[in-house]
Amino acid sequence: MLIGDVARRSGVSTRMLRHYDALGLVRPTGRTVGGYREYSADDVRRIFHVESLRSLGLSLKQIERALQDPAFTPSALVGDLIRWTEDRLERERELLERLRAVDASAPAGWQDVLRVVALLRGLDSASAARRQQAVLTQPEGVPVPVEVLAGAVLAESDPHVAGALRWALARSGSDGVAALAAGVHARDAGVRRRAVLAVTAMSEAPGATALLTDALGDPDPTVRGHAALALGRRGVTATVPALVGMVVEGSHDVDAAEVLGTLSRDPRCADRITAALTDELAAPTADSATRIRLTQALVELPGTTAREVLRRLAHDDDPAVALVASAFLTVLDERSPRDRGDEDA
Known part of the structure; x- marks a missing residue:
């Protein structure tokens, strides 16, 4: 032929x-x-x-x-084809995300396009210092694509770069909160932690309270802790169980105790918090270190009820707990006359 x-x-x-x-x-x-x-x-x-x-x-x-x-062999050929196709699809996905990021920034001219592309390239750098510089050197008053910042926040592991990204995202306004919603509900606990930490930096923005409230039920204690501290500082009393749990676990227990003290200024919440701490003190699983943290948390609470619990703890069977309670009672008794003097003045 x-x-x-x-x-x-x-x-x-x-x-x-x-x-x-x-x-x-x-x-x-x-x-x-x-x-x-x-x-x-x-x-x-x-x-x-x-x-x-x-x-x-x-x-x-x-x-x-x-x-x-x-x-x-045919199987080797098919395996190579799968890998090549996956690599190609990943490159195309990255290109698509870049194009969407540029489009989301609503560029008015080539300078805007080039600025966004430079930011994307900087965020892709293997150097943490360069990634941080890419964020911090953005011109003042020039909008940065929220989706780009949110995606970088959720993926960033370096604490310094993550801090710069959260700062930049917080300046973007309420759109930043919406862009983080998927991260708050992600399967990966690390992504959820970064998302909630970023939302706490924008806790006053619309939608932030709802996302943080969802995070209170997260199975990861770090996620719950970030959400509880942010909401508690805003006076949300639903955070009490999570905050007490942080004291028990020793996770940011000092911060949690301070927020519990702030919430206790509301008389309707004070007795509830005191009762929760007292219940944990009496729990059979509470070891000496846990009971000491709970005792320290009681010091932050105003009113006579918490003071009465401390007086009982000053005679606790655990010498370490009794010593801590006695020392705090001495400090509180010395502080009280000054407080009364300030009130009389």
């Missing part, structure tokens, strides 16, 4: 068939008396084999390897 006939029947151009011949991929078995290429039935089958592999995305060099290497 001459080259023209093969081209018509296979759909492969004569130019490509000559290229295959030059590369050694498909060489015609014979030649006519006039020197024209003459393809056998096996040659035509090989052409279809090559075209099939090309349709899968293989390069001509990869096809040559597949056809010539006896050890090259």
Whole structure:
């Protein structure tokens, strides 16, 4: 079969068939008396084999390897194709995200586009210092795509870069809170921690309270803690169980105790907090260190009820707890006359 006939029947151009011949991929078995290429039935089958592999995305060099290497198995070929396709899709996904980020910034001109591209490249740097610089060197008053900042916040592990990103995101306004919503509900606990920490920096923005309230029920104690501290400082009494739990666990217990003290200024909440701390003190699972932290938390509470509990603890069977309670009672008794003097003045 001459080259023209093969081209018509296979759909492969004569130019490509000559290229295959030059590369050694498909060489015609014979030649006519006039020197024209003459393809056998096996040659035509090989052409279809090559075209099939090309349709899968293989390069001509990869096809040559597949056809010539006896050890090259179909499973290895499929495995390579899967990896190449995954890499290509990942590169295209990254390109799509970059394009969306540029589009979200509503660029008015090429300078805006170049600025966003420079930010994206800076955030992709392997150097934490360069990532931080990319955030902090953005011109004042020039909007930064919220989606870009939110995505970077959720992915950033370096604490200094993360702090700069949270600062930049907080300046973006309420849109930043909405952009973090997916992170607050992510499967990965690390992502949820970074998301909630960023939301706490914008706790006054619309939507922040709802996200932080959702985070109070998070299975991760760090996520719950960030949310409880932020909401507690805003006077949300639903945080009391989580804050008491932080004192028991020793996780940011000093901060938690201070917030409990602030919430206790509301008489309707004071007795509830005192009762919760007292219950934990009496829990059979509470060891000495836990009971000392609970005792210290009681010191932050105003009113006589907490003082009475401290007086009982000054005679506790645990010498360490009794010593701490006695020391705090002495400090409180010395402080009281001054407080009364300030009130009289």
